[in-house]
Amino acid sequence: MLPPFEIHQPATPAEAVALRARHGESAALYAGGSELLLAMKEGLGAVEHLIDVKTIGGLDTxxxxxxxxxxxxxxxxxxxxxxxxxxxxxxxxxxxxxxxxxxxxxxxxxxxxxxxxxxxxxxxxxxxxxxxxxxxxxxxxxxxxxxxxxxxxxxxxxxxxxxxxxxxxxxxxxLPPPRAAAAYLKFGLRERPTVGVAALLVPDVARVAVAEARVAVGCVGPVAARLPEVERALSGLPLAALEAGWPSAETSGERLDAVGDLHGSAEYKRAMAGVFVKRALAQAARRARAAA
Ligand SMILES: Cc1cc2nc3c(=O)[nH]c(=O)nc-3n(C[C@H](O)[C@H](O)[C@H](O)COP(=O)(O)OP(=O)(O)OC[C@H]3O[C@@H](n4cnc5c(N)ncnc54)[C@H](O)[C@@H]3O)c2cc1C
Known part of the structure; x- marks a missing residue:
């Protein structure tokens, strides 16, 4: 059951900030409530004041x-x-x-x-x-x-x-650089993802090779993070090779600060990260070559 609380509906960011200052740790900001209300039902935190950010003008556009x-x-x-x-x-x-x-x-x-x-x-x-x-x-x-x-x-x-x-x-x-194409892939057997991978490739003018690559992995470590070494290794590679499946991608999760949890062991998550980096790069490369 939810404990009793008072709800506040500020109209501006400044009002919300003032409410936070006034009620301190007994207050929590609240938007959709999909995380916060679950936590409150579990008895986490003594929240007596909910500050509804949805009433603040201009934040819903x-x-x-x-x-x-x-x-x-x-x-x-x-x-x-x-x-x-x-x-x-x-x-x-x-x-x-x-x-x-x-x-x-x-x-x-x-x-x-x-x-x-x-x-x-x-x-x-x-x-x-x-x-x-x-x-x-x-x-x-x-x-x-x-x-x-x-x-x-x-x-x-x-x-x-x-x-x-x-x-x-x-x-x-x-706005992304001209010609950039991106892909996001996720995998999981539970409600939330076990691994999420995003790849963004900027091709050269001829759309033949990688001019710039950005790769990020989430859910595997404590926070989502970019993979700078993988990004550097991708520079100059032919897009066609990535589309066919870049073998080195399979080891791209090896250096991740992986955390084992209910979603799988650290080793499993590192291995899955490699699989999904390879697939995300292939999808982004296909889009980068095909884009008009
Ligand atoms: C069954 C289930 C499945 C889910 N699956 C996924 C999934 O697959 N992928 C995924 O990414 N997420 C998933 N989620 C998580 C959830 O969808 C998101 O995190 C959601 O966007 C939380 O937003 P909210 O508005 O409901 O946050 P709330 O519950 O209202 O707030 C969450 C936290 O953020 C703070 N907060 C809210 N707004 C602000 C603000 N403007 N400024 C400062 N602090 C603020 C609150 O104080 C609170 O601490 C899942 C959740 C559930 C319940």
């Missing part, structure tokens, strides 16, 4: 930034809205595809991107896919807004760089 250089997604935009967004599907098809694979439709209808990133559950999809897009988060605290690379926001399991007086207001995703 996604649009291109005024300079057109990035997509700006409000923290309370749901997975379902992202999955169905024509803008996301046309400009960031891999992200729309990833969102379609999150949880089930009931969770996607209420769960928000902001809630997902702030809860920092290691077995999540969006952080991995957003890392290869070099996303940034915008946080609003007592001292005003600040921007942080997503890679710096993700600190550890259930731990982010969100300050005690801050809320996440937006996620900014820079």
């Amino acid at each position: 996604l649009a291109l930034a005024s300079d057109g250089a990035a997509l700006v997604i409000g923290a309370t935009v749901t997975h379902r809205a992202l999955e169905r967004s024509p803008l996301l599907r046309s400009r960031f098809p891999m992200l729309a595809d990833m969102e379609r694979q999150v949880a089930n439709v009931r969770v996607r209808a209420v769960g928000t991107l902001g809630g997902n990133l702030c809860f920092a559950e290691p077995h999540s999809d969006p952080p991995t896919a957003l890392l290869v897009h070099e996303a940034r988060v915008v946080l609003h605290g007592g001292a005003g807004p600040r921007r942080l690379a997503l890679a710096d926001f993700l600190v550890g399991p259930y731990e982010s760089a969100l300050g005690p007086d801050e809320i996440l207001t937006h996620v900014e995703i820079p």
Whole structure:
């Protein structure tokens, strides 16, 4: 059963920040509640005040930034809205595809991107896919807004760089370089993924070889992370070779800081990461060669 609580509905980030400061550790920010309410039912944390971020104006929209250089997604935009967004599907098809694979439709209808990133559950999809897009988060605290690379926001399991007086207001995703193509693949036998892999390839002008590669693996270690050594090794390789299956990808999980858990042993997760890096690269390479 849920313990009794008072709900607060701020209209602005500043009001939410003031409520956090006033109620301290007895307060929690609340969006879709798909994680928080479960935790409260389990008796985790003594939450007496819920601060509903969905009433804050302007956090439920996604649009291109005024300079057109990035997509700006409000923290309370749901997975379902992202999955169905024509803008996301046309400009960031891999992200729309990833969102379609999150949880089930009931969770996607209420769960928000902001809630997902702030809860920092290691077995999540969006952080991995957003890392290869070099996303940034915008946080609003007592001292005003600040921007942080997503890679710096993700600190550890259930731990982010969100300050005690801050809320996440937006996620900014820079438009990818010309000709870039991406793929996201996940695998799992439980509700949440065992492994998630994102690959983004920027081909050369002729669309023959890799000019830039970005690869991220999630769910295997404490936080989703890029694989810089794999990315460097991919530079200059023919796209056709990746499409056929790059053998070296199979060992790409070996250096991961893997954690064994209910989803499998550390060794199993490293091996699965290698399998899915290979498949994600093949899919991204096929898209990079085919794109008009
Ligand atoms: C059955 C099930 C299956 C799932 N499967 C998947 C899956 O396959 N992949 C996946 O990625 N996720 C999965 N999830 C997790 C869930 O869908 C997401 O994490 C969801 O997006 C959480 O968002 P929310 O709005 O419900 O967060 P809430 O529960 O409202 O909040 C989560 C946390 O974030 C904080 N918070 C919320 N909004 C903000 C904000 N704007 N600023 C600062 N802090 C904030 C809250 O205080 C809380 O600590 C699953 C969940 C369930 C229940």
